[in-house]
Amino acid sequence: MQFVSDVEAQPDSFVGVRHADAEIPAPEVYGREAIRRIARALPPIERAYASIRFSILRPKLLSVMDLLLPDTGRILDVGCGFGLFAAYFGQTQPARAVVGVDPDGRRVEMASQVCKRLGLGHTFIEGDIRTAALTGTFEAAYVLDVMHHLAPTDQLATLSRLSDALVPGGLLLIKDITTEPRFGLEFTRLLDRGMVGLQAPLHYRHHQEWATLLRGFDFRVRVVRVPDILPYPHVVIAATKL
Numbered sequence: 001m002q003f004v005s006d007v008e009a010q011p012d013s014f015v016g017v018r019h020a021d022a023e024i025p026a027p028e029v030y031g032r033e034a035i036r037r038i039a040r041a042l043p044p045i046e047r048a049y050a051s052i053r054f055s056i057l058r059p060k061l062l063s064v065m066d067l068l069l070p071d072t073g074r075i076l077d078v079g080c081g082f083g084l085f086a087a088y089f090g091q092t093q094p095a096r097a098v099v100g101v102d103p104d105g106r107r108v109e110m111a112s113q114v115c116k117r118l119g120l121g122h123t124f125i126e127g128d129i130r131t132a133a134l135t136g137t138f139e140a141a142y143v144l145d146v147m148h149h150l151a152p153t154d155q156l157a158t159l160s161r162l163s164d165a166l167v168p169g170g171l172l173l174i175k176d177i178t179t180e181p182r183f184g185l186e187f188t189r190l191l192d193r194g195m196v197g198l199q200a201p202l203h204y205r206h207h208q209e210w211a212t213l214l215r216g217f218d219f220r221v222r223v224v225r226v227p228d229i230l231p232y233p234h235v236v237i238a239a240t241k242l
Protein backbone atom coordinates (compact mmCIF):
# COMPACT_ATOMS: atom_id res chain seq x y z
CA MET A 1 0.00 0.00 0.00
CA GLN A 2 1.33 3.46 -0.88
CA PHE A 3 1.17 6.24 1.74
CA VAL A 4 1.12 9.90 0.83
CA SER A 5 2.44 12.28 3.49
CA ASP A 6 0.08 14.92 4.87
CA VAL A 7 2.07 17.73 3.27
CA GLU A 8 2.02 16.11 -0.15
CA ALA A 9 -1.73 15.52 0.18
CA GLN A 10 -2.49 19.24 0.72
CA PRO A 11 -3.49 21.41 -2.24
CA ASP A 12 -0.92 24.03 -3.29
CA SER A 13 -2.65 26.81 -1.43
CA PHE A 14 -1.93 25.14 1.94
CA VAL A 15 1.84 24.96 1.43
CA GLY A 16 3.61 27.89 3.07
CA VAL A 17 1.99 31.19 4.05
CA ARG A 18 -0.02 32.90 1.33
CA HIS A 19 -0.32 36.66 1.52
CA ALA A 20 -3.51 38.30 0.33
CA ASP A 21 -2.98 40.68 -2.57
CA ALA A 22 -5.15 43.47 -1.25
CA GLU A 23 -4.05 45.42 1.79
CA ILE A 24 -6.37 45.06 4.80
CA PRO A 25 -7.60 48.47 5.91
CA ALA A 26 -7.26 48.97 9.67
CA PRO A 27 -9.09 52.16 10.55
CA GLU A 28 -9.14 53.62 14.05
CA VAL A 29 -11.30 51.26 16.12
CA TYR A 30 -13.60 54.05 17.30
CA GLY A 31 -14.73 56.38 14.54
CA ARG A 32 -14.27 59.79 16.18
CA GLU A 33 -14.25 61.47 12.78
CA ALA A 34 -17.44 59.63 11.77
CA ILE A 35 -19.14 60.96 14.91
CA ARG A 36 -17.91 64.51 14.26
CA ARG A 37 -19.37 64.38 10.75
CA ILE A 38 -22.72 63.15 12.09
CA ALA A 39 -22.81 65.97 14.65
CA ARG A 40 -22.06 68.56 11.95
CA ALA A 41 -24.93 67.22 9.82
CA LEU A 42 -27.50 67.73 12.63
CA PRO A 43 -29.37 70.83 13.83
CA PRO A 44 -28.35 72.06 17.36
CA ILE A 45 -30.94 70.22 19.51
CA GLU A 46 -30.47 66.89 17.76
CA ARG A 47 -26.69 67.48 17.89
CA ALA A 48 -26.91 67.74 21.68
CA TYR A 49 -29.00 64.53 21.77
CA ALA A 50 -26.41 62.82 19.52
CA SER A 51 -23.58 63.77 21.86
CA ILE A 52 -25.51 62.17 24.75
CA ARG A 53 -26.24 59.00 22.73
CA PHE A 54 -22.61 58.66 21.62
CA SER A 55 -21.44 59.17 25.19
CA ILE A 56 -23.76 56.37 26.36
CA LEU A 57 -22.90 54.02 23.48
CA ARG A 58 -19.21 54.46 24.18
CA PRO A 59 -16.17 53.31 22.15
CA LYS A 60 -16.16 49.81 23.62
CA LEU A 61 -19.80 49.20 22.71
CA LEU A 62 -19.58 50.73 19.25
CA SER A 63 -16.43 48.81 18.39
CA VAL A 64 -17.88 45.47 19.50
CA MET A 65 -21.01 46.04 17.42
CA ASP A 66 -19.12 47.37 14.41
CA LEU A 67 -16.95 44.26 14.28
CA LEU A 68 -19.91 41.91 14.75
CA LEU A 69 -21.97 43.45 11.93
CA PRO A 70 -21.24 42.30 8.38
CA ASP A 71 -19.22 44.78 6.33
CA THR A 72 -21.51 44.52 3.28
CA GLY A 73 -25.13 43.83 2.50
CA ARG A 74 -28.55 44.94 3.70
CA ILE A 75 -28.82 45.74 7.39
CA LEU A 76 -32.04 46.61 9.20
CA ASP A 77 -31.89 49.31 11.89
CA VAL A 78 -34.91 48.73 14.16
CA GLY A 79 -36.04 51.90 15.96
CA CYS A 80 -33.46 53.93 14.05
CA GLY A 81 -34.42 57.24 15.70
CA PHE A 82 -32.42 60.09 14.13
CA GLY A 83 -30.28 57.57 12.22
CA LEU A 84 -27.19 58.18 14.35
CA PHE A 85 -26.01 54.58 14.23
CA ALA A 86 -27.03 54.02 10.60
CA ALA A 87 -24.81 57.03 9.85
CA TYR A 88 -22.02 55.67 12.05
CA PHE A 89 -21.99 52.06 10.79
CA GLY A 90 -22.43 53.31 7.22
CA GLN A 91 -19.32 55.45 7.48
CA THR A 92 -17.14 52.77 9.10
CA GLN A 93 -18.10 50.28 6.32
CA PRO A 94 -19.47 52.10 3.27
CA ALA A 95 -20.67 48.88 1.56
CA ARG A 96 -23.38 48.50 4.21
CA ALA A 97 -26.86 49.41 2.97
CA VAL A 98 -28.93 50.26 6.03
CA VAL A 99 -32.74 50.31 6.08
CA GLY A 100 -33.99 52.18 9.14
CA VAL A 101 -37.49 51.78 10.60
CA ASP A 102 -39.07 53.99 13.24
CA PRO A 103 -42.69 55.05 13.93
CA ASP A 104 -41.61 58.64 14.65
CA GLY A 105 -41.94 60.49 11.32
CA ARG A 106 -39.84 63.48 12.40
CA ARG A 107 -36.95 61.22 13.42
CA VAL A 108 -37.17 59.26 10.18
CA GLU A 109 -37.09 62.48 8.16
CA MET A 110 -34.03 63.67 10.09
CA ALA A 111 -32.30 60.29 9.63
CA SER A 112 -32.86 60.54 5.87
CA GLN A 113 -31.45 64.07 5.71
CA VAL A 114 -28.38 63.29 7.82
CA CYS A 115 -27.46 60.22 5.79
CA LYS A 116 -28.00 62.09 2.52
CA ARG A 117 -25.69 64.89 3.74
CA LEU A 118 -23.06 62.28 4.55
CA GLY A 119 -23.38 60.73 1.09
CA LEU A 120 -24.82 57.46 2.41
CA GLY A 121 -27.43 55.67 0.32
CA HIS A 122 -29.45 54.37 3.30
CA THR A 123 -33.24 54.27 3.25
CA PHE A 124 -35.65 55.03 6.08
CA ILE A 125 -39.22 53.90 6.57
CA GLU A 126 -41.77 55.42 8.92
CA GLY A 127 -43.49 52.51 10.63
CA ASP A 128 -43.75 50.00 13.43
CA ILE A 129 -41.26 47.15 13.12
CA ARG A 130 -44.06 44.60 13.57
CA THR A 131 -46.01 45.80 10.55
CA ALA A 132 -43.72 48.03 8.42
CA ALA A 133 -43.60 47.15 4.71
CA LEU A 134 -40.14 45.59 4.43
CA THR A 135 -39.05 44.12 1.13
CA GLY A 136 -36.44 41.42 0.63
CA THR A 137 -34.24 39.83 3.26
CA PHE A 138 -31.43 41.18 5.43
CA GLU A 139 -27.92 39.97 6.24
CA ALA A 140 -28.23 41.56 9.67
CA ALA A 141 -30.49 43.62 11.91
CA TYR A 142 -29.62 45.68 14.96
CA VAL A 143 -31.89 46.92 17.75
CA LEU A 144 -30.17 49.51 19.93
CA ASP A 145 -31.94 50.38 23.18
CA VAL A 146 -35.35 49.77 21.63
CA MET A 147 -36.50 46.39 23.00
CA HIS A 148 -37.07 47.66 26.55
CA HIS A 149 -39.37 50.37 25.15
CA LEU A 150 -41.76 47.71 23.81
CA ALA A 151 -44.51 45.88 25.71
CA PRO A 152 -43.69 42.17 26.33
CA THR A 153 -46.03 40.87 23.57
CA ASP A 154 -44.58 43.43 21.12
CA GLN A 155 -41.06 42.27 21.99
CA LEU A 156 -42.01 38.72 20.99
CA ALA A 157 -43.72 39.90 17.79
CA THR A 158 -40.56 41.86 16.95
CA LEU A 159 -38.30 38.84 17.45
CA SER A 160 -40.60 36.80 15.24
CA ARG A 161 -40.59 39.45 12.49
CA LEU A 162 -36.80 39.75 12.63
CA SER A 163 -36.33 36.00 12.53
CA ASP A 164 -38.42 35.95 9.32
CA ALA A 165 -36.58 38.93 7.79
CA LEU A 166 -33.03 37.54 8.19
CA VAL A 167 -31.22 35.23 5.79
CA PRO A 168 -29.99 31.90 7.24
CA GLY A 169 -26.73 32.74 9.02
CA GLY A 170 -27.87 36.35 9.39
CA LEU A 171 -27.07 38.29 12.54
CA LEU A 172 -29.50 39.87 14.97
CA LEU A 173 -27.65 42.28 17.22
CA ILE A 174 -29.51 43.52 20.28
CA LYS A 175 -28.00 46.15 22.55
CA ASP A 176 -30.12 46.51 25.65
CA ILE A 177 -30.06 46.78 29.42
CA THR A 178 -29.96 43.65 31.57
CA THR A 179 -31.65 43.50 34.96
CA GLU A 180 -28.60 43.08 37.19
CA PRO A 181 -27.10 44.62 39.16
CA ARG A 182 -30.32 46.01 40.57
CA PHE A 183 -28.86 49.46 41.19
CA GLY A 184 -27.82 49.77 37.53
CA LEU A 185 -31.28 48.74 36.39
CA GLU A 186 -33.03 51.28 38.63
CA PHE A 187 -30.58 54.00 37.54
CA THR A 188 -31.46 53.27 33.89
CA ARG A 189 -35.18 53.05 34.61
CA LEU A 190 -35.14 56.47 36.27
CA LEU A 191 -33.46 58.07 33.26
CA ASP A 192 -35.73 56.22 30.80
CA ARG A 193 -38.85 57.31 32.72
CA GLY A 194 -37.55 60.89 32.53
CA MET A 195 -37.35 60.51 28.73
CA VAL A 196 -40.60 58.66 27.97
CA GLY A 197 -42.90 59.65 30.88
CA LEU A 198 -44.90 57.47 33.23
CA GLN A 199 -47.32 55.85 30.77
CA ALA A 200 -45.05 54.46 28.04
CA PRO A 201 -44.06 50.78 28.36
CA LEU A 202 -40.65 49.96 29.85
CA HIS A 203 -39.97 46.25 30.06
CA TYR A 204 -36.41 45.12 30.75
CA ARG A 205 -35.43 41.45 30.65
CA HIS A 206 -32.43 39.60 32.04
CA HIS A 207 -29.95 38.65 29.29
CA GLN A 208 -30.53 34.95 30.07
CA GLU A 209 -34.23 35.46 29.37
CA TRP A 210 -33.42 37.10 26.01
CA ALA A 211 -31.16 34.17 25.16
CA THR A 212 -33.89 31.65 25.96
CA LEU A 213 -36.45 33.57 23.88
CA LEU A 214 -34.07 33.90 20.94
CA ARG A 215 -33.27 30.19 20.97
CA GLY A 216 -37.02 29.60 20.67
CA PHE A 217 -36.94 31.64 17.44
CA ASP A 218 -34.10 29.47 16.04
CA PHE A 219 -31.14 31.66 16.89
CA ARG A 220 -27.72 30.65 18.24
CA VAL A 221 -26.89 33.17 20.94
CA ARG A 222 -23.78 34.82 22.40
CA VAL A 223 -23.93 37.54 25.04
CA VAL A 224 -21.40 40.01 26.40
CA ARG A 225 -21.90 42.47 29.20
CA VAL A 226 -20.16 45.77 28.60
CA PRO A 227 -19.19 47.66 31.77
CA ASP A 228 -19.45 51.42 31.72
CA ILE A 229 -18.19 54.31 33.86
CA LEU A 230 -21.85 55.08 34.53
CA PRO A 231 -23.89 52.27 36.12
CA TYR A 232 -25.82 51.28 32.93
CA PRO A 233 -25.92 47.44 32.82
CA HIS A 234 -25.31 47.29 29.06
CA VAL A 235 -25.58 43.96 27.33
CA VAL A 236 -24.86 43.05 23.70
CA ILE A 237 -26.60 39.98 22.35
CA ALA A 238 -25.35 38.51 19.08
CA ALA A 239 -27.90 36.04 17.74
CA THR A 240 -27.21 34.09 14.56
CA LYS A 241 -30.17 32.78 12.55
CA LEU A 242 -29.86 29.02 12.12
Ligand SMILES: C[S@@+](CC[C@H](N)C(=O)[O-])C[C@H]1O[C@@H](n2cnc3c(N)ncnc32)[C@H](O)[C@@H]1O
Pocket residue numbers: 053078079080081082084085101102103104107127128129130143144145146149150
Ligand atom coordinates in the same frame (compact mmCIF):
# COMPACT_ATOMS: atom_id res chain seq x y z
C1 LIG B 1 -34.30 55.06 22.94
S1 LIG B 1 -34.72 55.36 21.27
C2 LIG B 1 -33.30 54.61 20.47
C3 LIG B 1 -33.07 55.17 19.10
C4 LIG B 1 -31.85 54.63 18.41
N1 LIG B 1 -31.90 53.19 18.23
C5 LIG B 1 -30.60 55.00 19.18
O1 LIG B 1 -29.95 54.08 19.71
O2 LIG B 1 -30.30 56.18 19.28
C6 LIG B 1 -36.01 54.17 20.93
C7 LIG B 1 -36.55 54.28 19.50
O3 LIG B 1 -37.40 53.17 19.25
C8 LIG B 1 -38.46 53.63 18.44
N2 LIG B 1 -39.57 52.65 18.54
C9 LIG B 1 -40.49 52.54 19.53
N3 LIG B 1 -41.37 51.57 19.23
C10 LIG B 1 -41.02 51.07 18.02
C11 LIG B 1 -41.57 50.07 17.17
N4 LIG B 1 -42.66 49.38 17.50
N5 LIG B 1 -40.96 49.82 15.98
C12 LIG B 1 -39.86 50.50 15.62
N6 LIG B 1 -39.30 51.46 16.40
C13 LIG B 1 -39.87 51.76 17.58
C14 LIG B 1 -38.78 55.01 19.03
O4 LIG B 1 -39.53 55.82 18.14
C15 LIG B 1 -37.37 55.54 19.28
O5 LIG B 1 -36.87 56.25 18.17
